[in-house]
Amino acid sequence: MSKLPVIVGFGGINAAGRSSFHHGYRRLVHEALSEEALAPMFKGLANLMGKQNADDRQDMLDHTLIRKIEKQTFDINQVTTHRKTNMQSNGESITFVTRKRQLPANIPDNWQIEEIEAGKVKVTVDGDLEVMTQDTYTPAITSASQLPTGFDASQYYNSRNQPKGLQLAVFGASDAVHSLGIDWDTVLEHIQPDEISTYAASAIGQLDDFGGRGLAQASLKGGRVTSKQMSLMLTQMPADFVNSYMINSVGATGANIGACATFLYNLRQAIGDIQAGRARVAIVGGAEAPIEPEVIEGFKAMGALAEDAQIAAIDGSETADDRRFSRPFAENAGFTIGEAAQFFILMDDQLALELGATIYGAAADVFVNADANKKSISSPGVGNYITVAKCMALAKNILGEEGVKKTYASAHGTSTPQNRVTESHILNEVAKAFNIDKWPVAAIKAYVGHSLGPAGGDQLAAALGVWEYGIIPGIKTTHKLADDVYDSNLEFCLEHKAVGEKGIDMNAVVLNSKGFGGNNASGLILSPHVTMKMLEKKYGNEALSAYREKNQAVVAKAKAYDEAITNGQVEVIYHFGTQVMEGDDLTITSEGISLEKFKNQVEFSNDNPFADYC
Structure with missing residues (x-):
């Protein structure tokens, strides 16, 4: 019988703040929450932002979510570039003095070199000289969904020479593991060492100076490529860091890349492992830090990003509204780039009950379908119709014909003109x-923009908040739907929508992702109240009563972590060079493998999966 993958922990960081215990979600719907819910959210946000106190709430609101790009990200008024300059001799030779070691290895034919003193030479150029002169510019796009002002993941551990995206992965995965409320060693004691899966990625890799940009630009800037830039830029590095420096995993690992659908692609892998019994625990996530001038220019060249002038023109204004760049399903111009890390811990239902883990919902399935033939590789096609419809068919099978009506859609909602038409029609x-x-x-991209790889994780984190506080976040940057949006059978939540205490009116959510290249994914997430009813039917009241008793200690431990990090006590998990195992630290027999650092051994299966053929 198939196992039910339940969500037992989550954490991360995006423009709304820390994800665990719904802190980031509360930032999205702060106007609708009580002071009891808001006070710890603002306190935790203040500490992440490096503030002395949480008194100036408006300042914290102003320096979260989508806003003008700040200097902590990069200086929009001083973006470095180089321009070709052709220096003409005007009938006379061009001369200049430089250090001998700065001469090119291959001297141009029209250069004459004369040594003038130790280490210096005079260069005479016959004819024209083409040079690159340094310049600065202000990009056409000056807003993005940045992390809260003052937050810096690198300060919490020894992160020297690591790209920002991997720093966010370490912070986000640590937040998720701590949110579990169960010591990780305790989890390992209840499973075989290889019964863990880790699937996490970025969509475009790490592209700052410590990753891809540094690698590509080093020689052009007269510098050197480092030993880390090539490896650390790879898209699967978030998963690698979790395995090697955080959870000591010898289980399955990978990074299933699907552009903007990357998170759901990886969630699908984890669900499959748990349902098939290949894993009992899975960590799923993603991290991306793409707010870099080169990345912005790349998406701008595709016509994908909203530009300042376009937003101003839509509003009939001379200046763009920095806070309303992302307007899903409205008159819009393109998406707004964001940065984030989101991680989730899944367990099979039996293990979750055994450990007393808090159950936030269940990941029923993720469906992935391609677009078939189309004219442009970046344009949408038919695949997303299939994925969404499959999700709803599964929801109907689980919830019934009436139960499926008590669901909602978390749209991809990128704020592009093409998306508003095609996704609304789907x-x-x-x-x-x-x-x-x-x-x-x-x-929710109305608030946190498009973080690319982790975008589906942003959606899932917000959905879990709905089942704690009972409010679907409104698309509040959209004041009016565009005329070409399909809505005969849809209710676009332009304002916060109350859906009952702890979201009881919503049985499930469909998370939808549409990625460049025809990467379509839709995931069905069941609410915690539906999940608990399913578990009660399978295991009975007595087992659920025993579970609830175990869960009390788990909740208390998780609450202690939440209170500590809210008060500024951040403990990032990063075990560099500890408990390292080599070939001499394991014993292989015909029954399994014993690993020195693990209590339980890896056991080989005695089943022949091809018995019918043998």
Whole structure:
């Protein structure tokens, strides 16, 4: 019988703040929450931002979510570039003096070199000289969804020479593991060492000076490539860091890349491992730090990003509204780039009950379908119709014909003109097919922009918050739907939508992702109240009562972590060079493998999967 993958921990960071215990979610819906819910959120945010106290709440609101790009990211008024300059001799030779060691290895034919003193030479150029002169510019796009002002993941551990994206991965995965409320060694004691899966990635890799940009530009700037830049830029590095420096895993690992659908691709891998019994625990996540001038210019060249002038023109204003760059399903111009790390811990239902882990919901399945033939590789196609419809068909099978109507869609909602038409049509047609008159639609990129690889994780973190505080975040940057948006069977939540205490009115959410190249993924996440009913039916009241008793200690330990980090006591997990094992630290037999650092051994299966053929 298939196992049910349940969500037992989560953490991370994006423009709204820390993800664990719904801190970031509370920032999205702060206007609708009580002071009891807001006070710890602001206190935790103040400490992450390096503030002395949490008194100036407006300042914290102003320096989170989408806003003008700040100097902590890069100086938008001084972006470095180089321009070709052709220096003409005007009938006379061009001369200049430089250090001998700065001469090119291959001297141009029209250069004459004369040594004038120790280490210096005079260069005479016959004819023209082409040079690159350093310049600065202000990009056409000056807003992004940045991490809270003052937050710096590198300060919490020895992160020297690591790209920002990997620093965020370490912080985010640490937050998720701590949120579990169970010591990781305790988890390992209840499973075989290889019964863990880790699937995490970035969509475009690490592209700052410590990664891809440094690698590509080193020789052009007269510098040297380092030994780390090539390896640390790879897209699977977030998973590698989790395995090697955080959880000591010898289990399955990987990074399934699908552009903007990358997170859901990796969630699909984890679900499959747990359902098939290959893993009992899975860590799924992603990290991306793409707010870099070169990345912005690349997406701008594709016509994908909203530019200042375009936003101003839509509003009939001389200046762009920095806070409303992302306007899903409105008159819009393109997406707003963001940065984030999001990680989730899944367990099979039996292990979760055994350990007393807090259950935040269940990941029922993720469906992935390509777009088939199309004219442009970046344009949408038919695949996303299939993924969303499959999700709703599964929801109907689990929840029934009436239960499926108590769901909502967390749209990809990128704020591009193409997305607003195509995705609204997809959601609308699926709603019609399942007899839903007004299917609620959320789009959290209105708040946190598009973080690329982890974007689906941003959506999932927000969805879990709905089942704690009972509010679907409104698409508040969209004041009016665009005329070409399909909505006959949809309810676009332009304002916060109350859905009952702890979100009881919503049985499930469909997370939707549409990636460049035809990478479509949709995931069905079941609410905690539906999940607990399913577990009660399978295991009975007595087992659930025993679980709830165990869960009390787990909740207390998790709460202690939340209170500590809220008060500024950040403990990042980073075990560099500890408990390292080599070939002499294991024993191999015909029954399994014993590893010196693990209590339990890896046991070989005695089953022949091809018995029918043998």
